[in-house]
Amino acid sequence: MKRNSLFFKIFFTLSITSVLILVGAFSFIKFFYLPEHLEMQKKVQEINIVAPLIEKEMIFPINQEKLEAVANKYNVRIRVQKNKTTWSSHFKIPDMYHLKRALRRAKRDNTPLFFKEMKIKGHRLFILPQDLPFKKPIHLRKSPLFIFSIFTITILAMSFLVLRKILGPIAILSNAVERVSKGDLQHKIDPLDIDEFNYLANAFNNMLDTIHGMIEARNQLLTDVAHELRTPLTRMKLTLEFMEDTQEKESLNEEIEELKYIIDTILETERLSNSDLLKKESISLDQLFSDLKEKFSNLEIPSKSTDTKVNLDKEKITLVLKNLIENAYKYNQSTGPVVGIEASIKKSSLEIIVYDNGQGFEEEQLERVFEPFYRIDKSRNKKIEGYGFGLYMCKKIVKAHKGKIKIESEIHVGSKIKISLPLGG
Known part of the structure; x- marks a missing residue:
């Protein structure tokens, strides 16, 4: 069993917890309950012996001096009650409330009392040891059981915190999976202290490398195929030039183009x-939005000047925004199309939002719209221009700026495409 394994750490934590609770229970019995219990039994036996003698010497009505004399003679403390009147032989003695409370507790828990109760001529006598078997009177002392309970709760709380720390990497793994599910393939997990979790982290990182490699291979294949197709296409076009002008030639030429x-x-x-x-x-940004406004006259832009300058590739970012705005108009079938753009600075990044009131995207479409050749119009209607490269190109350009792009959309309500670009780079 390895010391860094999850099983060992949980087993060790639970074992230490059990040992500490057992040690606490043993200490409670040995140092609190047992000595106190034995001393209490001894005092009660002494009181039971002198109780008949005290009963004979009691004088009624109660005389305070005689009460103190009897108590001192037999080395006890006496409290007497009749109706609402009480007499005490000593100043430091539990009051009637706590004595009655002790009686109820003894009957309920079936435990011995540390005093003797007697009834004589309508009076209730409580005889207690002269030297109380507690450092404090019953109504002032804290129960050892309460102390033991606090000790046990403290140990359990510490064990909970330790286990929480041990199982903390689960939250790290969960967060990493969630980020990857949202498209962040650059997120890696740092090495973890526990072997099992560290193994999962390494497997997770290797999986990301594999996925990233597959995506790069797909993109490279796409590029290679495009390069390879250029030569035969050029030959085909050259061959067509030597053909007679016919409808078939014109059709083939359009397909080649x-x-x-x-x-x-x-x-x-x-x-x-x-x-x-x-x-x-x-x-x-003001100039950028003004240039877009010239091309798209109905575009909504911020009315208030931002007076913000950012370090970007103007040509490529303009291409991205034009593409998003054109898509918003192209797929907006509402009678009064609304397309707008806005920007804001959030912490260390620039956020640009292109919004519209178009048809929106379905949930499954949101997961694929940035893929090459993907089109919302599954019939690939020729009347709607495009080949499914617009958003793919936008994502590539934004990624080159080390930024992120995502879509928030609701069917028949509209969409918001958010672009987040780091500042200062």
Whole structure:
């Protein structure tokens, strides 16, 4: 059994907890309950012996001096009650409330009393030892059982905190899985102290590397295929030039141009996603939004000047925003289309939002809209331009800026596409 294993740490914690509780119980019995119980029994036996003698010497009505004399003679303490009047032989003696409470507790728990109760001529006598078997009177002392309970609760609380720390990596793993499920494939888990959890963390990190490698391989394959298709397409186009002008030639030429456009888009997207090719410069958000307003006259932009400058590749970010705005208008079938853009600075990042009141995305569509060749229109209607590369290209450019892009959408209400870009880079 390894010391860093989860089983060993839980077993060790539970074992220590059990030992401490047993030691506490043993100490409670040995140092609190047993001596107190034995001393109490001894005092009660002494009181039972002198009780008949005290009964004979009691004088009624009660005389305070005689009461004190009898108590001192037999080395006891006496409290007498009749109706609401009480007499005490000593100043330090439990009052009637606590004596009656002790009687009720003794009957309920079937435990011995440390005093003797007697009834003589309508009077209630309580005879207690001269030297009380407790450091404090019954109504002032704290129960040893209460102390033991506090001790046990403290041990259990400490055990809970230790187990919580041991099982803490579960929350780390859960958080990592949630982040990856949202598309953050760069999130890795640092090494953990417990072997089992560390094994899971390594497996998780290896899984991320595998997924990332598969995605890179897919993208590379897409690029390679696009490169390889360029040559035969050029040959086909050249061959068509020597053919007679016919309807068939025109149709083939259109198909070749369409395929060439797709290939160029794939290659251009890969070029745009290269962070080393970014040409960052200080740009004004107000100017950026004004330029977009010139192209899209109905676009809603912030009425209040932001006077904010950020360091971005203006050409590529403008391409992203134009693509998102065009998509918003293209798929907006409402009678009064509303498309707008807004920006805000949050901590160390710039957040740009493109919103609309269009048809919205379904839940399963949100998970795939950033994939290449994916289109919401499953029939791939030619009347709606595009090949499913717009959002894929947007994500690539945003990622090259070390940013994030996500969509919040509701069917028949509209969508919000949020772009988060780090500042100062």
